[in-house]
Amino acid sequence: MSGPIELLVCTTCRRGQPLETDRPVAGALLHSALADRTLPQDIDLRAVECLSNCSQGCSIVLRGRGRWTYVYGNLDETHDIDGIVDGAARYLATPDGIVPWRERPAKFRKNCIARIPPLEIADD
Amino acid sequence: MSGPIELLVCTTCRRGQPLETDRPVAGALLHSALADRTLPQDIDLRAVECLSNCSQGCSIVLRGRGRWTYVYGNLDETHDIDGIVDGAARYLATPDGIVPWRERPAKFRKNCIARIPPLEIADD
Numbered sequence: 438m439s440g441p442i443e444l445l446v447c448t449t450c451r452r453g454q455p456l457e458t459d460r461p462v463a464g465a466l467l468h469s470a471l472a473d474r475t476l477p478q479d480i481d482l483r484a485v486e487c488l489s490n491c492s493q494g495c496s497i498v499l500r501g502r503g504r505w506t507y508v509y510g511n512l513d514e515t516h517d518i519d520g521i522v523d524g525a526a527r528y529l530a531t532p533d534g535i536v537p538w539r540e541r542p543a544k545f546r547k548n549c550i551a552r553i554p555p556l557e558i559a560d561d
Numbered sequence: 562m563s564g565p566i567e568l569l570v571c572t573t574c575r576r577g578q579p580l581e582t583d584r585p586v587a588g589a590l591l592h593s594a595l596a597d598r599t600l601p602q603d604i605d606l607r608a609v610e611c612l613s614n615c616s617q618g619c620s621i622v623l624r625g626r627g628r629w630t631y632v633y634g635n636l637d638e639t640h641d642i643d644g645i646v647d648g649a650a651r652y653l654a655t656p657d658g659i660v661p662w663r664e665r666p667a668k669f670r671k672n673c674i675a676r677i678p679p680l681e682i683a684d685d
Contacts (some may be wrong), residue, residue, distance in 0.1 A: 441682055442682075443665070445677070445678070466666060483681070486674060487676070488675050488677065489631075489673045489674070489675055490674065496675070498677050500605055502679070506630070506677065508632070541652045545571060550613070550614065550632075552611070552612060552614065553569070553624070553630065556567070556624065557567065557607070558565055558626050
């Protein structure tokens, strides 16, 4: 199975730091930086509130119907944008979401928080 | 939306410890202990290989169609079985997978590794 994927970004992430009211939080900046990029048409960038990976943020999720879901953490809103875009495109190119380890961006290789197999519950 | 849910258990988890070849790994013991319990019919217990939460295992996932997915870690194969069974039943009882924080088992409250919103990609 293949098809479109979702790139979820936790936009409430403060990376465990105190809230500074005069500037957007790190997660919002990460989402904004990704929204400024031209992503493949089949990658749906979505802002979500709290992926509950607060101590290891910023966090994203890559997932799609019939694919493995991956949660990545410890992402930086300035230095990791190229890697996230590259990793998302590689994920999109696979039928099951499994990108060979050596082909993953370096940041993804060392910061996988969790992976979850495709849902096996039948459609309604 | 409601319906059946999956309780995934990482059966390859060694909780970051060296492999002892003369006994099952912690994840396998956790799965076995849960398999010995009588779970509600709509909870499908599934063994999975590596949820990639190795440094904070043992790990489980609760998820279902149209529900939030939760990854829990730092679980013990002897002391946390009651809590996991209770938490899974409470998750099953909700329409969207969101159990109010105060109603979650204590171990779940402090050991949520990540949560992921329901998939929004349309069915094929």
